[in-house]
Amino acid sequence: MTDPRPATPGADGDEVRRVVRETNYVTWRRQGGWNPLVVARAKDSTFWDDRGRAYLDFSSQLMATNLGHGNAAVVDAIAAQAHRLAYAAPSFATEARAQLSSALLGVLPKGLNRFFFSTSGTEANEAALKIARVVTGRTKVLSRPRSYHGATAASISVTGDPRRRPVEGLQTVPGTVFAPDCYCYRCPFGLTYPSCNVACAEYVDQQLEREGNVAAMIVEPVVGTNGVIVPVPEYLPRIREITRKHGVLLIADEVMSGWGRVGEWFAVDHWKVEPDILTTAKGITGALIPLGLTATTSAIHDEFRDRYFPHGHTYEAHPLTLAPAVAAIGEYRRLDLLEKSRRDGEYLLQRLREIQGRHPSVGEVRGLGLFAAVELVRDRSSRLAFNTEEDKLAGRPLVAEQVAAAMMKEGVFCVAWVSHLVIAPPLIVTREELDHGLEVLDRALAVADAEVRTGAVA
Numbered sequence: 001m002t003d004p005r006p007a008t009p010g011a012d013g014d015e016v017r018r019v020v021r022e023t024n025y026v027t028w029r030r031q032g033g034w035n036p037l038v039v040a041r042a043k044d045s046t047f048w049d050d051r052g053r054a055y056l057d058f059s060s061q062l063m064a065t066n067l068g069h070g071n072a073a074v075v076d077a078i079a080a081q082a083h084r085l086a087y088a089a090p091s092f093a094t095e096a097r098a099q100l101s102s103a104l105l106g107v108l109p110k111g112l113n114r115f116f117f118s119t120s121g122t123e124a125n126e127a128a129l130k131i132a133r134v135v136t137g138r139t140k141v142l143s144r145p146r147s148y149h150g151a152t153a154a155s156i157s158v159t160g161d162p163r164r165r166p167v168e169g170l171q172t173v174p175g176t177v178f179a180p181d182c183y184c185y186r187c188p189f190g191l192t193y194p195s196c197n198v199a200c201a202e203y204v205d206q207q208l209e210r211e212g213n214v215a216a217m218i219v220e221p222v223v224g225t226n227g228v229i230v231p232v233p234e235y236l237p238r239i240r241e242i243t244r245k246h247g248v249l250l251i252a253d254e255v256m257s258g259w260g261r262v263g264e265w266f267a268v269d270h271w272k273v274e275p276d277i278l279t280t281a282k283g284i285t286g287a288l289i290p291l292g293l294t295a296t297t298s299a300i301h302d303e304f305r306d307r308y309f310p311h312g313h314t315y316e317a318h319p320l321t322l323a324p325a326v327a328a329i330g331e332y333r334r335l336d337l338l339e340k341s342r343r344d345g346e347y348l349l350q351r352l353r354e355i356q357g358r359h360p361s362v363g364e365v366r367g368l369g370l371f372a373a374v375e376l377v378r379d380r381s382s383r384l385a386f387n388t389e390e391d392k393l394a395g396r397p398l399v400a401e402q403v404a405a406a407m408m409k410e411g412v413f414c415v416a417w418v419s420h421l422v423i424a425p426p427l428i429v430t431r432e433e434l435d436h437g438l439e440v441l442d443r444a445l446a447v448a449d450a451e452v453r454t455g456a457v458a
């Protein structure tokens, strides 16, 4: 598909790439060898580079543009708010703030009715962790190894994935205790569901019994970047019971799993779990403007009625970020995207299972709604992964990244992380686009299959 619109006059792609490469940091990688694609524009599930070449966005950029690119209602809301009132200090009330707060009451899990607005998922979690620690007066936080919760001190400290390691002890805060993942394909106890009796949840009961001084447990209800890991049905309800029993707050990090991605407003809705704090960002505006949300119960808010609330940002409750979220919620409803995500998600998983059958390098496919992972293995029987988290940090070539690169050559963008691919197209993706992306994935997996046979990549 070629870009229907004319090129921007004067925009020289090579010059754009040169200036950006020579003046910017790029996130989460070695800086050398960065050669970014120039993204010129985007619409719906497609983006175009500076040469007019189209790419199907099979991961919604960073699992964020749930409404697709350029949603007119959201864009118009940004423009209208910019003209009317672009900024007001957070101590003021604004109409956008009232409208979004009312709208949130209609979509969030029951009991979450006090809001703190920031501008990223990281900030949403940083606020949640601070609130949990201040309210309980306790310091420890339970998290899980396969998790990402953000880039700043407290949020990276409760992050289990390799991004924590380079700053461990340099810019982390003490107090993280890791609980077992609910990851059946690689069960930390070597058990099999359901005869395991969900040992990963029961172990948390023992941990909380012994640890003491635990303020909260933070979970991605469906783990995102670290594998699109869907818990067994008993897991989260049991974690809710256990945390409640020990008087420990439950923080649901729905930065990636929220906003229809898994076929409900929020992943916890699948299991009717009511966390004490829910954090989100990304899909709240379809990523068209940066917004983070920390939602708490009124019981938590009450704790600050006569106590100093020790948190805030200049851009807290920034009107320009709030008005588009109201429009976004309207669009999720108008386009019936929760139901579409459920329906297309079943189709996606069924097609992925067929693909798995053709490729020895595919160890497992899993997912919920329009959120799926293809986990690659060198050896299906032993489940040996092609690459490790150390390989990722060391910048070694990763088989999953080579598969993603082969897809990119065919015009499909798909995020790869250590040993899996994350499939998360915009929720508005058409069946034809879904089929096209899957056909390209099917072909690209030959790259990984070849490594199964030769074992050439260490």
Ligand SMILES: Cc1ncc(COP(=O)(O)O)c(C=O)c1O
Pocket: 062, 120, 121, 122, 123, 125, 148, 149, 150, 151, 220, 224, 225, 253, 254, 255, 256, 257, 281, 282
């Ligand atoms: C589950 C989860 N929490 C927190 C974050 C951090 O969000 P942000 O990158 O907006 O700071 C992310 C980002 O991918 C995420 O996936």
